[in-house]
Amino acid sequence: MKIAVIGAGSGYMPGIVRGLLHRAADLPGAEIACHDIDAAHLDVMSRLAARMFAARGAAFTVTARTDLKAALDGAAYVFTTFRPGGLAARHLDESIPLRHGVVGQETAGPGGLLMALRSVPVLLEIAALADPAAWIVNYTNPTNIVTDAVSRATGARIIGLCDQSVGDTEMWADLLGLPADRLEADWTGLNHATWAERVRLDGRPLDLPALLDALEVPGGGATPWRDPARMAELAKILGFLPNSYAKYYFFHDEVVAELREKGTTRAQDIMAMLPDYYAGVAAEAERPDPDPSRERGGGEHGEFAVDVICALERDEGRRMIVNTRNGGAVSSLPDDAIVEVPAIVGRAGPVPLTMGALPRPVRGLTQAIHGYERLAADAAVAGDRRLALQALLAHPFVPGKRAAEAILDDGLAAHREHLPQFT
Numbered sequence: 357m358k359i360a361v362i363g364a365g366s367g368y369m370p371g372i373v374r375g376l377l378h379r380a381a382d383l384p385g386a387e388i389a390c391h392d393i394d395a396a397h398l399d400v401m402s403r404l405a406a407r408m409f410a411a412r413g414a415a416f417t418v419t420a421r422t423d424l425k426a427a428l429d430g431a432a433y434v435f436t437t438f439r440p441g442g443l444a445a446r447h448l449d450e451s452i453p454l455r456h457g458v459v460g461q462e463t464a465g466p467g468g469l470l471m472a473l474r475s476v477p478v479l480l481e482i483a484a485l486a487d488p489a490a491w492i493v494n495y496t497n498p499t500n501i502v503t504d505a506v507s508r509a510t511g512a513r514i515i516g517l518c519d520q521s522v523g524d525t526e527m528w529a530d531l532l533g534l535p536a537d538r539l540e541a542d543w544t545g546l547n548h549a550t551w552a553e554r555v556r557l558d559g560r561p562l563d564l565p566a567l568l569d570a571l572e573v574p575g576g577g578a579t580p581w582r583d584p585a586r587m588a589e590l591a592k593i594l595g596f597l598p599n600s601y602a603k604y605y606f607f608h609d610e611v612v613a614e615l616r617e618k619g620t621t622r623a624q625d626i627m628a629m630l631p632d633y634y635a636g637v638a639a640e641a642e643r644p645d646p647d648p649s650r651e652r653g654g655g656e657h658g659e660f661a662v663d664v665i666c667a668l669e670r671d672e673g674r675r676m677i678v679n680t681r682n683g684g685a686v687s688s689l690p691d692d693a694i695v696e697v698p699a700i701v702g703r704a705g706p707v708p709l710t711m712g713a714l715p716r717p718v719r720g721l722t723q724a725i726h727g728y729e730r731l732a733a734d735a736a737v738a739g740d741r742r743l744a745l746q747a748l749l750a751h752p753f754v755p756g757k758r759a760a761e762a763i764l765d766d767g768l769a770a771h772r773e774h775l776p777q778f779t
């Protein structure tokens with residue numbers, strides 16, 4: 357069995373290797389076919405993988421290729437985890453909207469549209485080269501738009517991943533003083549725009565409005581991924597749990613001011629640490645039993661992805677929160693929308709669980725985001741500037757036509773070399 361990892365030179369790779377190790381017994385003899393267009397990063401990460409597998413007695417073989425077709429050939433799973441244009445392009449996604457008064461974020465809002473325009477053509481190429489029976493297990497962002505575009509344009513089997521529901525459940529467990537490993541939340545909606553009205557502790561429903569009423573709003577504590585103070589403040593009014601990305605919608609202008617004040621983008625902050633990070637990984641790859649840094653993708657990220665592959669391969673019927681075709685699971689969104697919901701994942705793919713209507717205070721917002729995402733997917737496939745503008749006009753962040761045009765013009769120009777469908 358062959359698992360192709362496209363983007364294996366990514367800083368997230370040590371976490372993927374740990375994820376593979378945690379399920380090594382369930383994937384015996386698999387070939388881990390590493391691919392990246394960055395030969396140096398590919399070399400470091402594939403050597404690290406081979407060394408870690410050998411040290412722990414995992415029966416994987418590791419291959420490393422910069423040729424996409426060869427990496428995909430015969431793969432049953434195509435795990436995609438790359439960022440077209442790298443972090444330099446992410447910096448543009450995060451800074452261009454900000455110039456025009458809009459939150460600059462890699463997945464939410466106009467930054468996400470620009471990333472979608474770059475990611476979708478590469479995924480379409482992968483889908484065209486891969487075995488039609490293969491599963492594309494996709495982390496490339498924006499995962500929802502990529503999943504929608506690829507499945508509608510090619511009919512390929514694709515499942516969209518995000519570890520946010522795992523991380524957010526942990527954050528809420530911390531805030532509410534509950535054990536994360538005994539909580540199960542029905543996160544429902546769209547990627548990076550999910551909501552949980554139903555949360556169970558050991559299978560018993562919690563009285564969330566009462567718990568949130570009693571919740572003391574902490575001060576500070578914000579990290580690049582978490583903003584517990586704002587989330588608590590918001591949840592107390594909503595009466596249910598918001599995804600951490602809700603911060604960009606409900607505190608938009610504050611976040612714009614903060615991002616401007618900060619002066620560097622998240623991409624710049626990561627680029628500043630990456631040389632040391634890769635040097636550390638390279639040093640670990642020489643050691644008999646490497647233990648590389650967990651600074652990038654150190655949490656559940658890798659394990660979650662490998663668990664999804666195992667659920668598909670072994671027909672486990674496991675409940676997992678993934679991005680897949682709605683089919684009526686969320687009654688407030690069209691049947692053919694890609695939604696992020698709990699699903700039972702087995703050999704036939706994810707079967708979404710019935711979640712019902714979205715909570716009223718966020719129903720319209722989530723529907724608007726869906727409207728944007730569908731237009732963004734179509735624009736990315738067709739290379740259609742007018743559709744891309746319509747997508748921006750549909751997005752709740754964008755204040756009007758002038759801002760939409762300015763952001764799109766700047767973005768298309770800045771990313772020209774990664775947008776073959778627009779030329």
Ligand code: G6P
Nearest residue numbers: 463497518519520580581622626
């Ligand atoms: C979370 C999100 C991912 C996103 C990542 C960014 O894990 O779910 O979709 O790519 O954060 O993290 P970074 O450290 O690159 O800012």
Ligand code: MN
Nearest residue numbers: 517518519520
């Ligand atoms: Mn995500």
